[in-house]
Structure formats: structure tokens, C-alpha cells
Amino acid sequence: MAKTRKNKSDIHKPAKVSKAVPVPGRVLLMLFAAFAGTLGLKAWQERLGQNDDLMALQAREAMAIGGYVRSELVASQTKMELILKRGGTSAQALSGAGLAKISQTTANSAQNGSKLIDTNFAALYAQDSSGNWWEGRLPITKLTPTPEGNRSFRLANSTHSDLGANVKRIGMTRQVNACAPVGDTQIAACVSNEVELIGTEDYNLILIYLLLLAAPGLAVIGLVGTIKTNTELLNLEIKAKKEIETHWRELEIGGQNGYWTWNRETGLFSLRTKTAEMLGLIDNSDLSLQQFQELIHPGNQKNVLYELEKAKHNKSFQVSFKGNGSFSSRYFEMQGGPFQDGLSGIMTDTTERVRAEARSRMSEHLARSVADAYPGPFASWDQRHRLLLWNRHFARLFNLPENVLKAGTSYDVVMAEAAKQIRIERPVPGSDNGREILLLSDIWLNFYDRPTAGGGLVTVGLDISSIKNHQESLLGKEKKLRRLVLELDRMQGQSEEHARKYAEEKTKAEKASQAKSVFLANMSHELRTPLNAINGFSEMLIKEIYGPLGDERYIGYAEDILSSGQHLLDMINDILDMAKIEAGKMSISTREIDPVEAVDSAVRMIRRRAADKDIDLNLTVKDDIPDIEGDHRAIKQMVLNLVSNAIKFTDPGGYINISVVKENAFVRVSVADNGIGIPKQDIPRLAQPFEQSSADENRNSKGSGLGLSLTKSFAEMHGGRLEIESEFGEGTTVSFLLPVDPPKMIKSEYAA
Numbered sequence: 001m002a003k004t005r006k007n008k009s010d011i012h013k014p015a016k017v018s019k020a021v022p023v024p025g026r027v028l029l030m031l032f033a034a035f036a037g038t039l040g041l042k043a044w045q046e047r048l049g050q051n052d053d054l055m056a057l058q059a060r061e062a063m064a065i066g067g068y069v070r071s072e073l074v075a076s077q078t079k080m081e082l083i084l085k086r087g088g089t090s091a092q093a094l095s096g097a098g099l100a101k102i103s104q105t106t107a108n109s110a111q112n113g114s115k116l117i118d119t120n121f122a123a124l125y126a127q128d129s130s131g132n133w134w135e136g137r138l139p140i141t142k143l144t145p146t147p148e149g150n151r152s153f154r155l156a157n158s159t160h161s162d163l164g165a166n167v168k169r170i171g172m173t174r175q176v177n178a179c180a181p182v183g184d185t186q187i188a189a190c191v192s193n194e195v196e197l198i199g200t201e202d203y204n205l206i207l208i209y210l211l212l213l214a215a216p217g218l219a220v221i222g223l224v225g226t227i228k229t230n231t232e233l234l235n236l237e238i239k240a241k242k243e244i245e246t247h248w249r250e251l252e253i254g255g256q257n258g259y260w261t262w263n264r265e266t267g268l269f270s271l272r273t274k275t276a277e278m279l280g281l282i283d284n285s286d287l288s289l290q291q292f293q294e295l296i297h298p299g300n301q302k303n304v305l306y307e308l309e310k311a312k313h314n315k316s317f318q319v320s321f322k323g324n325g326s327f328s329s330r331y332f333e334m335q336g337g338p339f340q341d342g343l344s345g346i347m348t349d350t351t352e353r354v355r356a357e358a359r360s361r362m363s364e365h366l367a368r369s370v371a372d373a374y375p376g377p378f379a380s381w382d383q384r385h386r387l388l389l390w391n392r393h394f395a396r397l398f399n400l401p402e403n404v405l406k407a408g409t410s411y412d413v414v415m416a417e418a419a420k421q422i423r424i425e426r427p428v429p430g431s432d433n434g435r436e437i438l439l440l441s442d443i444w445l446n447f448y449d450r451p452t453a454g455g456g457l458v459t460v461g462l463d464i465s466s467i468k469n470h471q472e473s474l475l476g477k478e479k480k481l482r483r484l485v486l487e488l489d490r491m492q493g494q495s496e497e498h499a500r501k502y503a504e505e506k507t508k509a510e511k512a513s514q515a516k517s518v519f520l521a522n523m524s525h526e527l528r529t530p531l532n533a534i535n536g537f538s539e540m541l542i543k544e545i546y547g548p549l550g551d552e553r554y555i556g557y558a559e560d561i562l563s564s565g566q567h568l569l570d571m572i573n574d575i576l577d578m579a580k581i582e583a584g585k586m587s588i589s590t591r592e593i594d595p596v597e598a599v600d601s602a603v604r605m606i607r608r609r610a611a612d613k614d615i616d617l618n619l620t621v622k623d624d625i626p627d628i629e630g631d632h633r634a635i636k637q638m639v640l641n642l643v644s645n646a647i648k649f650t651d652p653g654g655y656i657n658i659s660v661v662k663e664n665a666f667v668r669v670s671v672a673d674n675g676i677g678i679p680k681q682d683i684p685r686l687a688q689p690f691e692q693s694s695a696d697e698n699r700n701s702k703g704s705g706l707g708l709s710l711t712k713s714f715a716e717m718h719g720g721r722l723e724i725e726s727e728f729g730e731g732t733t734v735s736f737l738l739p740v741d742p743p744k745m746i747k748s749e750y751a752a
Contacts (some may be wrong), residue, residue: 014144022584033142051174058178058191060416061164066180066189067425069143073114073124080136081126090134097136099124105135114142115186116157122187150194158188172196184423196443263607264312264342275548278349297322304334314338320350363546376445377461385411385457397421397439397461411457436464444468531565538562573749588631588717594666595738596621596660598632602639603658606647614652617643620659628667629742634714635669639709642671642734649732650675663737666720670735678726711736718742 080097084090094102100121110133117123121137128134130296144153158181165178179190258275262268268286271279279295300321307319308665316337317711323330331354373379377394381387395405398418398733405414421439424431428434428446435447445461482502541549541558549555574647603619608616637656646656656673711734712722719742726732 005581007656012479033311051167051176051677054174054176054193054195055167055178056191056416058176059180060166060193060412061151062178062180062189063142063416063419065191066182069187069189070141070144070156070183070185073122073138073182073187075113076138077124077126080124080134084126084128084134087129092410093126093134093136096123097138098138098142100139101137103135105133107133109133109135113185114182116155122155133141144189152192154192155182155188156188156190158182158186163188170194172198204388257342257348259346260336260338261344262308275347278330278332279323280325295324295327297324297328307334308343311343313339338481366545374460376446376463377459379414379459380452381411381457381459383455387411387414389455394459394461405724439666515743533566535565536564585637589636590631590718590742592627593630593632593635594625594682595628595630595635595669596625598630598635599639599658599660599669602636606640606643610643610647610656612652613647615647616655618655618657620657622659622661624662625660625667626662626740628720628738628740631714633708634717635738638711638714638736639669639671641711642736644736645707646673646675646732649673662740665740666737667740668735670733670739672731672733674731677728677730677732678724679728682727683724683726708734 012740024488070120076097076099080093080099082103083093086440088096090102090104093099106124113125114147115123117137120140120142122143124136124138126134126136134282140155142154147153156179157723158179161259163178163179163181168175168177172364173194173196176193176195177190179188181187182189197357200497207385239325258278259272259277261270263270267289269289269292271281289297296304301360304319304321311317316335318333318335320331320333322328329351330349331351333350334345336343338610345393370391371380371391374391375393376480377397379387379390381395387405387407392710394400394460398421400414402415406416422437423440424438426436428436428448428635431448433449437445437447439445442465443463444465444467446464447461448459450458450460538561540546542555542562544555599621603617606618643656650656650673654674659668659670659672660666661670708722708724713736715722715736718738720736720738721738724732
């Protein structure tokens with residue numbers, strides 16, 4: 001419609017008498033030569049663009065070959081190292097890793113990793129069980145795949161090769177070369193490909209440019225032969241004015257538009273019925289310019305009057321403005337042009353379009369805010385895998401330049417640039433498309449590409465550097481333990497028996513550690529991540545961020561979803577804490593603290609829940625409470641666990657009394673309620689994981705049965721204990737005692 005409106009409105013322009021003026025032949029020749037030179041420069045620019053595309057393609061292929069070579073090097077080096085670490089001979093390492101030669105070397109030779117010996121062999125390095133370094137020579141023919149077509153692959157020393165891509169002319173062909181580093185080694189993977197200097201596409205471009213070069217000559221010939229008379233132009237102008245009148249009327253009848261005219265002589269605006277209704281007028285009587293101006297918001301009056309004045313000089317116009325007075329919340333668009341003795345055109349109510357654009361901008365701003373709030377790298381891509389949105393962490397961690405990091409850049413281009421910052425890349429165990437990468441900045445990331453419902457793609461990363469550092473620390477401790485065991489074997493003369501026991505215990509520990517790691521990873525990633533999303537989106541629904549939901553029941557449903565999600569997330573966190581305690585990985589950080597402050601903080605947090613259930617919650621503290629060596633977070637969690645249980649099993653109108661007293665060498669924190677109580681036969685087993693009272697089954701209460709178990713473990717890690725007193729039907733008192741002077745070593749009873 002916009003194109004039709006433009007063509008129609010341009011027809012009314014007044015005719016101007018054209019008079020043929022002879023053009024000197026020298027001027028035509030100069031114009032022709034300038035045009036030919038421009039086409040030549042354009043052709044050269046096209047050729048440079050082709051070379052850039054070929055180099056980009058070759059660079060990606062070099063990176064792919066580098067990844068292939070890296071995987072082969074790692075596979076052979078891993079086999080060689082495993083054989084030597086397990087006490088295998090050099091001959092076994094030679095055949096097992098597919099090496100051509102193996103010999104002992106020094107640590108200085110091995111410190112820079114894999115490298116090329118010559119054009120036939122690459123050097124790999126590994127340590128045996130005694131700490132000696134070995135150099136293995138692997139034939140290069142085993143590292144590169146078989147090339148296809150005119151391609152050729154080779155390996156080079158990265159310290160003497162130019163990384164990147166270039167194009168060289170060799171006779172009637174172009175040779176495209178590219179080299180890429182092979183991981184963190186001294187080896188570069190290079191790819192060469194020969195293409196024709198002038199191909200079919202180039203011949204087609206030459207033909208097109210020849211046709212374009214001939215066009216100006218044909219245009220001059222046509223210009224000389226197409227002289228029109230003033231009478232014909234005048235007739236066309238009269239016809240155009242009639243067509244404009246018909247066009248404006250059709251627009252008013254066929255759509256949500258209003259028709260208007262302005263008479264230059266009388267200075268009156270004539271508004272049709274629909275136009276008057278849009279502006280809030282009772283009838284469609286004529287208005288003066290001043291009256292029409294009062295219908296426009298003061299902030300837009302100057303711009304509208306300027307466009308009307310400009311239109312008097314035979315120019316079409318289009319201007320948007322805001323209504324005035326009671327119509328200040330409405331937006332309009334006015335367009336038109338010269339017609340007979342003034343101006344005419346249409347007016348459209350664009351309020352909904354303006355509001356939709358504002359909502360779209362708000363949604364985009366919210367999306368960017370959410371992306372920037374994410375602690376790791378984040379980027380989203382459209383259906384054609386072009387960049388839409390990214391956060392500052394994505395740009396900073398991968399050091400992406402502005403000419404690459406912009407909307408519309410393809411996924412391949414962005415990731416090729418990001419790959420320059422990657423030192424190590426390997427799959428995430430148990431994930432289909434997850435990648436574990438180490439950046440040059442020594443930051444470890446778990447990197448995922450997730451498809452969206454609309455066919456796009458979301459790229460997210462999670463910083464796992466602390467986990468990796470912890471793993472390296474554990475590995476160092478394991479190596480130290482191995483050395484101690486071997487030394488003990490030599491001293492006691494029982495090396496074989498100790499080695500057998502060590503192997504058995506190590507296998508058990510590895511299986512237990514692996515099972516625990518898989519459990520923690522699955523619980524953390526597969527449950528907590530979607531639960532966070534469920535809780536976040538349900539909270540957005542409750543707050544009606546994007547507008548009213550309609551029926552009030554939807555808000556109730558969303559509140560149920562949020563409540564259930566938070567409950568499930570709390571259960572998962574309890575299970576994870578219990579798993580860490582049983583694995584000996586849960587520790588507390590003790591310092592001198594005021595225990596009353598930790599208890600009071602927990603009471604303030606949970607007081608609202610007690611009030612919602614109409615339960616009276618009281619805290620009593622004696623004056624002689626000393627400071628203790630304890631973990632503020634753990635003490636706070638113990639109080640929250642005990643008070644949560646008390647609220648759960650106390651009916652509305654009941655009470656919960658919390659007290660802190662000094663008892664001999666301990667500080668006792670007690671939580672007493674007048675709830676349903678606990679049968680005596682259930683009390684001994686309640687502090688075990690996942691155990692619940694038989695009275696819970698009658699109340700159908702929520703919970704994982706871990707609250708008392710976690711509290712008992714935290715108390716024992718402080719050097720204290722947990723005590724339970726209850727009378728079924730009368731109430732329960734649960735206390736934990738913390739020593740004023742704790743023992744020097746504090747750990748879980750489950751720790752190995």
C-alpha cells in the first residue's frame with residue numbers, strides 16, 4: 001500500500017516544459033569513460049570479495065583439519081601415557097599407541113607439548129609411573145585425512161608458519177592457503193586448494209558489465225528520441241489530479257482512513273465523517289487552521305504546520321502526531337499532497353500500532369536485561385542462525401571485535417572468531433551437544449547450544465573454573481596418597497598386599513565418586529535448572545509483567561506452580577546437602593560468632609510463615625550466652641529446619657517457643673511446639689535420612705525427611721549433638737547443643 005500511495009501522490013506534480021538541449025560529444029565520451037571506470041572498480045571489488053569468501057571457507061576447513069589432528073594426537077598420547085603409567089614397557093607403548101619409535105627424554109624437551117620432528121613424524125610426550133619422560137614418534141600419515149579434489153593437507157611448525165589464510169596466483173589458477181593451530185601444540189594444520197583464475201561465474205559477470213557499459217549509449221539515443229510536448233504533460237497532470245481524488249476516496253472507503261481537504265484561498269479544513277470521528281468532533285464541519293491546530297498536541301503542532309507549509313510547494317508529505325485534550329492518548333498519521341486549490345489526503349488512527357511498537361521495545365529491553373543478568377556467556381540466533389542478542393560476558397570472555405559482534409552476523413563467523421580464544425575443547429560427559437572448553441584466560445566453561453521452539457538457537461555457558469580447580473586439588477592429593485602408600489609398602493615389606501588393597505579401595509572410591517558425581521550433576525543440571533525457569537516464569541505470571549492474564553484462576557494456578565516448584569527445589573537442595581555430607585564433601589567454615597545473631601536471623605526469615613498459619617512464634621534468649629566457634633550459615637539452617645518442622649506439625653492457633661541458653665560447656669538452642677507430637681517408637685529413627693514419623697502419613701505432610709538428619713549432621717560437625725523429646729498428641733521439643741570450645745578437628749561422621 002505504501003508504494004501505491006507514493007506513486008499516486010506523485011502524479012499531481014505540475015508539468016514542466018522540456019526542451020531538448022544538444023549535449024557535446026566530448027562530454028558524452030567523458031561520462032561514458034567515467035562509467036566504464038566505475039564498472040571496472042566494481043568488478044575488481046567483486047573479485048576481492050570472492051577471494052575473501054574463499055579464504056574464509058579455507059580457514060574453517062583448516063580449523064576442522066586441526067581439530068581432527070588434535071583428536072588423533074590426544075588419542076595416541078593417551079594410549080602411550082596409560083601404558084607407561086600402568087608399568088608397561090616401551091615396546092608395549094610403541095605398538096599400543098601406533099608409534100614408529102619411542103625413547104626416553106628430558107622434561108625440558110617435553111615442556112612445550114607435541115611438535116613436528118620433520119616432514120614424516122610428530123613427537124608425543126608422556127610420563128611413566130616413575131616420573132620419567134618418554135618421547136614417541138607418530139607417523140604424520142596417521143594424523144591427516146585423505147584430501148578430496150584439488151585439496152592438499154600438510155602439517156607445519158606453528159612457530160614458523162603464518163596462521164591465517166591467503167590467495168596466490170599460479171599461472172591460470174588461484175591457490176588458496178590457510179593454516180590453523182592444533183590445540184595448544186606447536187603444530188599447525190594447513191590446507192591448500194586450487195581454483196580457476198576465471199570461472200563460469202566470472203564470465204557471467206563480464207557479460208553483465210558489458211551490458212551495463214552499453215546501457216548509457218542506448219539511454220542517450222532513447223533520450224534524444226523521446227521529446228514530449230507541453231500539451232501532453234498538461235493533460236497528464238489533469239488526469240493525475242482526477243486519479244488522486246479517486247484514490248483518496250477509495251482509501252477512505254476501503255480501510256480505517258479518513259479523508260480531508262484544505263482550501264488555500266479560504267484557509268478552511270474540510271474533514272469527512274470518519275476523520276471527524278477519529279479526532280473526537282461531533283460533526284464534520286469546516287475548521288480554520290487555528291481550530292485544526294488546537295486538535296494537535298502542542299509538542300507536535302510545529303512539525304505538522306511545517307509539513308503542511310512544505311506541501312504547498314508541490315510536495316507530498318507524511319507526518320505523525322499526538323492528539324490533544326481528552327484525545328492526548330491517541331496517535332494519528334496524516335499524509336497527502338497538492339490538489340487543485342490546496343491540499344488533500346487521508347488521516348489514519350495509529351494508536352494501536354504505536355502501542356504495539358512500545359510493547360515490542362519494552363520486550364526487547366527486558367530480554368536484554370535478562371541476558372545481561374545471566375552470569376555466564378549468552379547469545380541467541382534466529383532461524384537462519386544469525387545473531388540476534390548477546391550479553392557482555394559473551395563479548396568479554398571470547399574477546400569478540402565490534403565488526404563481528406553485531407546483529408545479523410552468522411553463527412559460523414562468530415564462533416570462528418570465538419575459537420581463537422579456546423585452548424582446549426571436548427564433549428561434556430552425558431550431554432548430546434555440550435562442550436567443555438578452556439579459554440586462553442584460564443577460565444573453564446560448560447558450553448551448550450539449545451534449539452528454541454521457533455526454530456532458532458540459544459547459546460549459553462556456565463563458568464566451572466572452581467569445580468575444575470577443586471578437581472585438580474583432589475588429583476594432587478591422590479598423587480600424594482599414592483606416594484605415601486608406596487613408601488609405606490617399602491618400609492613394611494608388604495608392597496604386594498598393600499598394592500592389592502589400594503587398588504581395591506581405589507576402584508571402590510572411583511565408583512562411589514563417579515556415582516556421586518553423576519547424581520550431583522543430574523540433580524543440579526536436570527532438575528534445578530528447569531525448576532529455576534519454572535519458578536521464574538510462574539512468578540512473572542503472578543506479577544502479570546506482560547499484561548493481565550484474564551481469569552483470576554490463572555493467577556491462583558501460577559501461585560500453585562510457584563509454591564510447588566519452590567518446595568521441590570528446597571527438597572532437592574536438602575538431598576544434595578545430605579549427599580555431600582555422606583560423601584564427606586560437606587564442610588563448615590567456623591569463626592567466632594554470636595549464636596544468638598544466627599538464631600534471630602532465622603526466626604526473622606520464617607516468622608511470616610508462622611503468621612500465615614496463625615501460629616504464635618516466640619524467641620527467648622538468656623543474658624549469659626557467650627560467643628562460640630561456629631558456622632553462621634549452618635546454625636541458621638539448623639534453626640530454619642527445626643522451626644519449619646514445628647510449623648508443619650502445629651495446628652493454627654498453636655505456639656512455637658525458641659530458646660537459647662548456656663548449659664555447662666554448651667549452648668543449647670531449643671524449638672518447642674504444642675503440635676501433634678511424635679510416637680515414642682519413631683523417635684530413635686527420625687534423625688536418619690529420609691525417615692519420617694508414622695504420624696506424618698495421617699496428615700499427608702510435605703517434606704523429604706531430611707531436615708532432622710541435616711540438623712544432626714551439622715551439630716555433630718560442630719562437635720555437638722541433637723536431642724529430641726516428644727509426647728504424642730501434646731507436642732515436641734527438639735534441641736541442638738553446640739560446644740563453647742569446639743574440638744580442634746571438625747568434620748562429618750560420614751567423612752572418609
